Amino acid sequence: MNKVFLSYNNIISSLGFSSEAVVEQIQKEVSGLSLIKDKTYLPQPFYSSLIDNNLLNEAFESLGSPQNYTKLERMMILSLNDVITQSNLSINDRVGLIVSTTKGNVDALDADNSFPEERAYLSSLANSISNFFGITRTPIVISNACVSGILAVATAKRYIQQGMYDHVLVVGGDLVTEFILSGFNSFQALSDELCKPYDKDRKGINIGEVTASALVTNDIELLSEDAVAIIGEASCNDANHISGPSRTGEGLFRSIQSALEQSQISAKDIDFISAHGTATLYNDEMEAIAFNRSGLEDVPTHSLKGYFGHTLGASGLLEAIVGVHSLKNDTLYKSLGFDTLGVSKPINLITSTQKTPLRTMLKTASGFGGCNTAVVFKKHAL
Amino acid sequence: MTKESLGISSYIQIKDHHIKLNGKPLFSHEGAFSEFIKMGYKQCGVAYPKFFKMDDLSKLALVAADILLKHEGVQPENEENIALIFSNKASSLNTDRSHQESIQNKDNYYPSPAVFVYTLPNICLGEISIKYKLYSENSFFIFDNFNAEHLYHYSQSLMQSKQAEKVLCGWVDVDNDTYEAFLYLVSKNGSYEHTINEINKLYKK
Incomplete structure (x- = not known):
């Protein structure tokens, strides 16, 4: 069976707008989480890793008009654009797109949101990303709760091994929204402190926002320095x-x-x-x-x-x-x-x-x- | 990897007030979805008390899967390796709208875990897995339209890599007043060919 690789990649997060920038912060043990006091999200303060809108738009401006794209779309496009630029991948009918998300543009359901409710359909999000990059194959959305992001990598590998594609662009993202926070809060799952995985004093989760993307490919000519085999x-x-x-x-x-x-x-x-x-x-x-x-x-x-x-x-x-x-x-x-x-x-x-x-x-x-x-x-x- | 040919052993459709198994009418009832699916549940002997707590997407998916799996003689005791590969257009939007309603007005704020848990489309797969003791793969995909090519390749991959013995796959969608389920079981032998053409033909029946 042909080998499949996870190659060029990107992370857009409060710790930085490239994988390298983010990993540099992790190396220094810097957390992207901070205390947010904003009642439009949640009545009480909470820890999160929100992406600054101004920084995002500044980075996005050279790609398109920020007002035409939802925040999540801007984050996903910015992330994928980095992967496509780094890899120099030419977009043709051998290239697939997998979008991994649990809630997509769910903020469009909010009566106070400027985008129409139709933007909350996950295929609308995928089409927006796909059209931006001129991808010709039908985009695939995986929405399988919290395994979605890693399941997208597994799915990309299978499609390539089935011969459906040679390359799959995988992008994953979710926003921190009132929708999500109010839900997890109703489960009493949110911590009011920085989260402490596996620690005896842990009090629950913090919800954060990032987009991440990667090129999954069978082409050894398209491997980055950090490429790994799946x-x-x-x-x-x-x-x-x-x-x-x-x-x-x-x-x-x-x-x-x-x-x-x-x-x-x-x-x-x-x-x-x-x-x-x-x-x-x-x-x-x-x-x-x-x-x-x-x-x-x-x-x-x-x-x-x-x-x-x-x-x-x-x-x-x-x-x-x-x-x-x-x-x-x-x-x-x-x-x-x-x-x-x-x-x-x-x-x-x-x-x-x-x-x-x-x-x-x-x-x-x-x-x-x-x-x-x-x-x-x-x-x-x- | 061997390229043995696979088949479709049964398929089920639930739409326009009708339940049909392998093309044969099983049940019909004119009326709203909530009434229709409750009566279908009883009439078809689904018997799963948690049904009444589920959202509409899970109710539709559970009834469709249960009728088909029962017809195929699948028993929870056997813990069969049947992967569940479902898809739709509206994800869990119907329930998302309910959760949004519960938080829209700060003077009338009532988010509930019982609603929120159903704001993920794959929850219906969990419900089916619990009822049939399926410790197998669950994946949920979203497309604008029914996508036979995608389901075909995904099932082929799962069966050829021996990650599943059978695959129950298809489409379950609930959006405002519309609903539609089309599920079929891919196995090593079956009455229908497992090809993209045949899947589309059965879907359009």
């Missing part, structure tokens, strides 16, 4: 509960087993895990159980939610991209916010950023609906 992937459901993870970590455990099997490697070959780590009691505990059942309890592990918050439909892709830079830089990045283990099974959290040789990464994500996805990446020596 060597295995799988998704399995918990078949347990729609809003709470399985107590046995069943779906995540099965996803990891199946992804390892497809990769033809074993647990001992994994050099680090980029986990989901939302900092809710149930999620963190479920992951600890699944990692133990998989024999991965000693593998260095981090959650990046302490830097970005939970960025929903973008999170899996965002965190995979940071992981790609971990592999390239041979550096394990600290699991920010973690001090003392607060899960019932031991896991090996990265407590300080450190240089070490790295070859393989396991990326996992889990979400509402009981969904779980695991993807294995391997460094590609040019």
Whole structure:
């Protein structure tokens, strides 16, 4: 089977507008989260990583008129434009587009929003991005809760191996909106402090906003310096509960087993895990159980939610991209916010950023609906 | 990877007040969706008490999937590896509008977790997985229109890589007063060919 790679990539976040700029901040253990006091979002103050509108428009102006595009569209176009420019990819009928999002332009449902309600259809968002870049194939939207971003990478790989495309542009993004915050708040899942994944004092999640994008390709002529091979992937459901993870970590455990099997490697070959780590009691505990059942309890592990918050439909892709830079830089990045283990099974959290040789990464994500996805990446020596 | 030919063993349609399995009428009732789907649920013996707490998209998806899987003899005890690959146009917009209504007016602010949890289209896949003990892949895609090419390639990939034994896939859409479900089961043998043409033909029936 042909090898498929995750190649050129970009992150648009409060920490910067390129993957390199963002990873530089992570290297310095800087969080993109800050306390927001804005009642149009939520009655009480909350931590988030909002993208500054002025900075965004300044960066966007050379590409188009900001007023014609929603905030999320501007973020996605800016991100993809960087990937297309870096890779020099020519757009033809062998190029696909996958947009990963949970809520897209859901802010267009708000009576006070200047865009019409029709913009809330996810295909409208995808068409807007697709038309901007002149992509000829029908864009594909994945909306599968919090695994969407990493599932988009797995899907791109499958399509390329099926021969549907040679290259797939993958972009993931979600906004921080009143819609999302009020919902998570009704679940009492929001923390009023900086989130602390896996820590005994964790109080819940922070919601953040980013867009991330990457070129997934089978063409070795189109590989970036940091390109990695996507060597295995799988998704399995918990078949347990729609809003709470399985107590046995069943779906995540099965996803990891199946992804390892497809990769033809074993647990001992994994050099680090980029986990989901939302900092809710149930999620963190479920992951600890699944990692133990998989024999991965000693593998260095981090959650990046302490830097970005939970960025929903973008999170899996965002965190995979940071992981790609971990592999390239041979550096394990600290699991920010973690001090003392607060899960019932031991896991090996990265407590300080450190240089070490790295070859393989396991990326996992889990979400509402009981969904779980695991993807294995391997460094590609040019 | 072997390129064995796959088939479609059954398909189901729910639209315009009718439920049809493999082209044969099962149930019909003129009236609003809420009444129609509740009566269809009872008439077709779906039997899942959580049904009454679900949003309309999950109700539609669950009833369609249940009738088809039962017809195919799928039993929860067997924990079959059946992937669920669904798609639609409106995502969860119908429920999104309800959640938005609950937060639009600050003097009448009542967001509820019971509504919010259904503001994701893939929740209906979770419901089906729970009822049928399916620890298999769930993926939800959004398109402007029914996209047989996409579903075809995705199912082929899952079956050829042996990540699924069967794939239940199709379209479930609820948007304001309109609703439509079309699901079909891809397996190693079936009465219909698994081709893009055949999928489109069954969809348009």
